[in-house]
Amino acid sequence: KAGVTQTPRYLIKTRGQQVTLSCSPISGHRSVSWYQQTPGQGLQFLFEYFSETQRNKGNFPGRFSGRQFSNSRSEMNVSTLELGDSALYLCASSSPASGRDNEQFFGPGTRLTVL
Amino acid sequence: AQSVTQLDSHVSVSEGTPVLLRCNYSSSYSPSLFWYVQHPNKGLQLLLKYTSAATLVKGINGFEAEFKKSETSFHLTKPSAHMSDAAEYFCVVTRAMNYGGSQGNLIFGKGTKLSVKP
Numbered sequence: 341k342a343g344v345t346q347t348p349r350y351l352i353k354t355r356g357q358q359v360t361l362s363c364s365p366i367s368g369h370r371s372v373s374w375y376q377q378t379p380g381q382g383l384q385f386l387f388e389y390f391s392e393t394q395r396n397k398g399n400f401p402g403r404f405s406g407r408q409f410s411n412s413r414s415e416m417n418v419s420t421l422e423l424g425d426s427a428l429y430l431c432a433s434s435s436p437a438s439g440r441d442n443e444q445f446f447g448p449g450t451r452l453t454v455l
Numbered sequence: 456a457q458s459v460t461q462l463d464s465h466v467s468v469s470e471g472t473p474v475l476l477r478c479n480y481s482s483s484y485s486p487s488l489f490w491y492v493q494h495p496n497k498g499l500q501l502l503l504k505y506t507s508a509a510t511l512v513k514g515i516n517g518f519e520a521e522f523k524k525s526e527t528s529f530h531l532t533k534p535s536a537h538m539s540d541a542a543e544y545f546c547v548v549t550r551a552m553n554y555g556g557s558q559g560n561l562i563f564g565k566g567t568k569l570s571v572k573p
Contacts, residue, residue: 375561430498430499448498
């Protein structure tokens, strides 16, 4: 079974631009979460989607948004990029049957550099 | 509210010696606890998880962790370190969710970098 895939793996943008990152979950998984990883703040939860609906949201500004499609693939968008948005963005998926387990499977991440 | 504290930002051991990575948690709810490992330029891989079953949890690659409610700890151990264990390790807590398939959000510790000397 293929794992979580994220595209692109690396991205370079300039301040003020916007960016869209993509995540394909493991087949059959309907929950997708996004995390930002930086050296200073560590790993922080961005948001979670389940069946095309946002279920949870972290403490990030409105410039960060996401969506999920009917095939469970998810995208996250960052508008008006700032230097501080440079980070590794990780996507994770889990099965709806996980229940109390909450085991999430992570993709390799997208490394975003903002110049 | 939940939080997790990894007590050491960096641990260095010699190959063949035991590994101990310390983690304390705080949770208002019955927690689920995890340890993840991240190798350089890679995503996160689940090592092991605690979800209120056995308090001693065995994971992959010889790692195990013991849930101690009285001490609010979930330390990760391995009897004998291998060079391939060099990586960053994250202790994670989450609220155990039972509704609608939502996975909830994971709360990560700051990470512990494990170095293994030959």
